[in-house]
Amino acid sequence: MKALRPAPDPYPIREKLAVARKELSSTLIERDEEVDLVLTALLANEHVLLVGPPGCGKSLLLDSVLSWTGGAKFAILLTKFSVPEELVGPVSLAGLKEDKYVRVTAGKLPEADFAFIDECFKGSSAILNVMLKILNERTFDAGDGIVRKVPLKLLGVTQ
Ligand SMILES: Nc1ncnc2c1ncn2[C@@H]1O[C@H](COP(=O)(O)OP(=O)(O)OP(=O)(O)O)[C@@H](O)[C@H]1O
Numbered sequence: 001m002k003a004l005r006p007a008p009d010p011y012p013i014r015e016k017l018a019v020a021r022k023e024l025s026s027t028l029i030e031r032d033e034e035v036d037l038v039l040t041a042l043l044a045n046e047h048v049l050l051v052g053p054p055g056c057g058k059s060l061l062l063d064s065v066l067s068w069t070g071g072a073k074f075a076i077l078l079t080k081f082s083v084p085e086e087l088v089g090p091v092s093l094a095g096l097k098e099d100k101y102v103r104v105t106a107g108k109l110p111e112a113d114f115a116f117i118d119e120c121f122k123g124s125s126a127i128l129n130v131m132l133k134i135l136n137e138r139t140f141d142a143g144d145g146i147v148r149k150v151p152l153k154l155l156g157v158t159q
């Protein structure tokens, strides 16, 4: 007698996405289109901006997607008092002792695979400019003159 084994799924990623889509859609009421939008952005390696009235689930959706992904993550809620250091890391004190202006980016946006910036337009123009380069060109210069590619796959931003 042979044990009946289910055939392995030939499309494991498709299956995984279908499960995520179903779970997200059941958590977020009437947000199927937005769920699809974020998952499509994830697949297409693009970023996504969610705009809508307060309390419509923008943050909940991006929080949920980020909790589902693996990899290095970065999330921040911006206020008008936020400074670029909170996004890209502080200036290295050891570097300053050697007359170098280099940022320590560990755990910050330049090293994240997946990121969520909540209420991004509350950030100063200094923050928006830092974000723009990372979003558009997908590069970051920590201050040592070397322009490195960032590993960012999906940056979710809310208004
Ligand atoms: N479509 C939805 N389905 C289920 N719960 C929802 C939905 N929309 C909002 N909520 C509930 O409302 C709470 C607030 O939503 P959330 O903080 O995500 O809104 P927001 O769009 O980010 O608002 P704001 O612009 O004020 O930041 C959520 O934590 C959730 O409990």
Ligand SMILES: [Mg+2]
Binding pocket: 058, 059, 060, 118, 119, 158
């Ligand atoms: Mg929000």
